[in-house]
Amino acid sequence: MSRTLELLPAVDVRDGQAVRLVHGESGTETSYGSPLEAALAWQRSGAEWLHLVDLDAAFGTGDNRALIAEVARAMDIKVELSGGIRDDETLAAALATGCTRVNLGTAALETPEWVAKVIAEHGDQIAVGLDVRGTTLRGRGWTRDGGDLYETLARLDSEGCARYVVTDIAKDGTLQGPNLELLRNVCAVTDRPVVASGGVSSLDDLRAISELVPLGVEGSIVGKALYAKAFTLEEALAAVAS
Numbered sequence: 001m002s003r004t005l006e007l008l009p010a011v012d013v014r015d016g017q018a019v020r021l022v023h024g025e026s027g028t029e030t031s032y033g034s035p036l037e038a039a040l041a042w043q044r045s046g047a048e049w050l051h052l053v054d055l056d057a058a059f060g061t062g063d064n065r066a067l068i069a070e071v072a073r074a075m076d077i078k079v080e081l082s083g084g085i086r087d088d089e090t091l092a093a094a095l096a097t098g099c100t101r102v103n104l105g106t107a108a109l110e111t112p113e114w115v116a117k118v119i120a121e122h123g124d125q126i127a128v129g130l131d132v133r134g135t136t137l138r139g140r141g142w143t144r145d146g147g148d149l150y151e152t153l154a155r156l157d158s159e160g161c162a163r164y165v166v167t168d169i170a171k172d173g174t175l176q177g178p179n180l181e182l183l184r185n186v187c188a189v190t191d192r193p194v195v196a197s198g199g200v201s202s203l204d205d206l207r208a209i210s211e212l213v214p215l216g217v218e219g220s221i222v223g224k225a226l227y228a229k230a231f232t233l234e235e236a237l238a239a240v241a242s
């Protein structure tokens, strides 16, 4: 098992643009231009992963499917694809981009039988996003309650889910620091790797998340902090190198 925290710079796409949201709320977008340019910039800076999100698909306001596929296919690095992957058709389209894995959110809450089926079929290519306010999961672009974090986690563990992407929505896009307690609590009840998401603001935040690697935290998504130039990706990669 790797002892170095993986970093996944984020490219969240809304209406064809790379954006950042606050608390994942529609209407709070700050635009950062071309998603392809952003993704290529993270790749040039040494990223080994890209976290690529179709926000329109997540919110149900359309999709950026062609653009997302173009970005994913242009990458030489691993891609984690998220947003609106909820049935056989959207899963097939996502996997056809050549991405390394997909991140399911709403489907894990609304169609658990389908999620159990695709976990069995695709194994490590499927991660589940556990997006929470407190300990309540949120689906449909984080707009609707979807049950208890720990009950859902126990169910997904029993179904063989390979990995979880854990987001504290209250922290997401706020530069207020990650919810380390949430990450510790999730790691305490599952032996599956956890990818942290939401709130990273500084290199010290990344060092603090790195300290959770022995507990099961495998990686950290970084969005706003990179776009706001709180630090560079090169500095972040150096900070977590062991």
Ligand SMILES: O=C(O)c1ccccc1NCC(=O)[C@H](O)[C@H](O)COP(=O)(O)O
Residues within 6 Å of the ligand: 010, 011, 012, 020, 021, 024, 025, 051, 053, 055, 058, 059, 082, 083, 084, 105, 129, 141, 142, 167, 171, 172, 173, 174, 175, 197, 198, 199, 200, 221, 222, 223, 224, 225
């Ligand atoms: O991932 C989703 O499906 C999603 C749905 C609705 C709103 C936001 C969504 N994702 C946001 C992210 O994955 C962010 O890129 C990530 O949490 C980074 O957060 P931050 O470092 O705080 O900018």
